[in-house]
Amino acid sequence: DGGITQSPKYLFRKEGQNVTLSCEQNLNHDAMYWYRQDPGQGLRLIYYSQIVNDFQKGDIAEGYSVSREKKESFPLTVTSAQKNPTAFYLCASSISREGEQYFGPGTRLTVT
Amino acid sequence: DAKTTQPTSMDCAEGRAANLPCNHSTISGNEYVYWYRQIHSQGPQYIIHGLKNNETNEMASLIITEDRKSSTLILPHATLRDTAVYYCIVRVINSGGYQKVTFGTGTKLQVIP
Numbered sequence: 001d002g003g004i005t006q007s008p009k010y011l012f013r014k015e016g017q018n019v020t021l022s023c024e025q026n027l028n029h030d031a032m033y034w035y036r037q038d039p040g041q042g043l044r045l046i047y048y049s050q051i052v053n054d055f056q057k058g059d060i061a062e063g064y065s066v067s068r069e070k071k072e073s074f075p076l077t078v079t080s081a082q083k084n085p086t087a088f089y090l091c092a093s094s095i096s097r098e099g100e101q102y103f104g105p106g107t108r109l110t111v112t
Numbered sequence: 113d114a115k116t117t118q119p120t121s122m123d124c125a126e127g128r129a130a131n132l133p134c135n136h137s138t139i140s141g142n143e144y145v146y147w148y149r150q151i152h153s154q155g156p157q158y159i160i161h162g163l164k165n166n167e168t169n170e171m172a173s174l175i176i177t178e179d180r181k182s183s184t185l186i187l188p189h190a191t192l193r194d195t196a197v198y199y200c201i202v203r204v205i206n207s208g209g210y211q212k213v214t215f216g217t218g219t220k221l222q223v224i225p
Contacts, residue, residue, distance in 0.1 A: 004155075035215070042199065043156070043215035090155050098203075100146065103155030 003027065004104035006091050011109045013085075021076045021107050023091035032074035033092040033101060036060060043090060049074055050097055078109065085111045116200045121220040124194075130187040132219050134200030137181045144203045145176060147185045149196040150218070156199065159185065190223045197221070 004025045013019045025032065031050050035043040045058030049068040063082025068074055074093075078085045088108050092101040117135045124130040136145060146161040160167055160174045162183070167174045173186040187194055199218040 006155075040217070042217045045214075088153075092155075100158045100161060101148075101156075102158060103148075106153070106155050108153075 004091060004093055004102055006089075006104035006107050009105065009107060011107055013109070013111050015111055016080045017111075018080055019078050019085075019109065019111075021078065021089055021091075021109070023074045023076065023104060025072055025074075025091075025093045025102075025104075027093060027095070027102065028071070029093035029095050029099075029102075030071070031094045031097055031099070032068065033094075034058075034064070034066065034074070034076045035090040035092065037088040037090060037106075046076065078111075085109060115214065116202060116216055118198070118200055118216065118219045120217070121222065123222050123224055124187075124190045126192060126223050126225050127189055130190040130194065130221060130223070132185040132187075132198050132200075132221065133182065134185070135182045136200070136202050139180055139202050145174065145180075145183050146201045146203065147172070147174065148199045148201070148215075149194075150199065151196045156215075159198075190221075192223050192225065195221060195223045 007022045033048040034046040037043050044060050046064050047058055047066045049055035052068055052071050055066050055068050063079055065077045088106050090106045091104045094101045144161050144163050147159040148156040150156040160169055160172050162174045162176050176183045197218040197220050199215050
């Protein structure tokens with residue numbers, strides 16, 4: 001089956017630890033995205049990548065980092081510098097910058 | 113960025129048509145209108161998109177006004193599984209050629225038995 005996978009579904013970390021969220025797609029999409037969603041709010045763009053080895057900051061990139069070494073993978077690292085890391089994180093991909101985005105199931109990160 | 117405004121919530125009786133409005137009065141000529149929906153604790157699901165003409169697919173219909181300042185998503189026969197938050201967004205491509213998509217808070221549609 002083609003699609004986007006995010007793992008794990010639930011993640012717990014202690015404050016001060018870096019944590020990396022996985023996002024893999026086998027849709028052969030060029031573009032990939034990371035969003036954050038807080039309770040009762042819409043999605044906010046963290047980072048996006050249009051092609052391999054290239055990525056751009058979104059609206060709320062501070063405290064996050066990404067890499068795009070492979071077309072199918074776009075991991076997101078939540079660093080200790082992110083002040084409020086507890087949230088629902090969503091990864092998406094699209095065939096091109098104009099294409100509709102397909103979302104993964106999300107990872108719910110809780111930092112205590 | 114062009115922004116969208118949607119009602120916070122709506123109810124619809126099961127089996128009836130659900131009509132979800134969206135205002136995008138500052139939309140630019142080359143921006144598309146996209147609709148997604150998100151069922152609780154899942155990733156958003158693409159529904160439909162359009163530029164000027166009305167569009168229909170197996171999930172829904174999209175009606176865009178002639179001045180493109182508003183649109184309506186129509187679910188012709190709502191079922192309980194259509195209960196979700198529906199997002200109306202417009203696409204922005206900045207000078208660097210990268211796409212930026214802004215999701216608002218959407219409309220929470222409750223389908224009632």
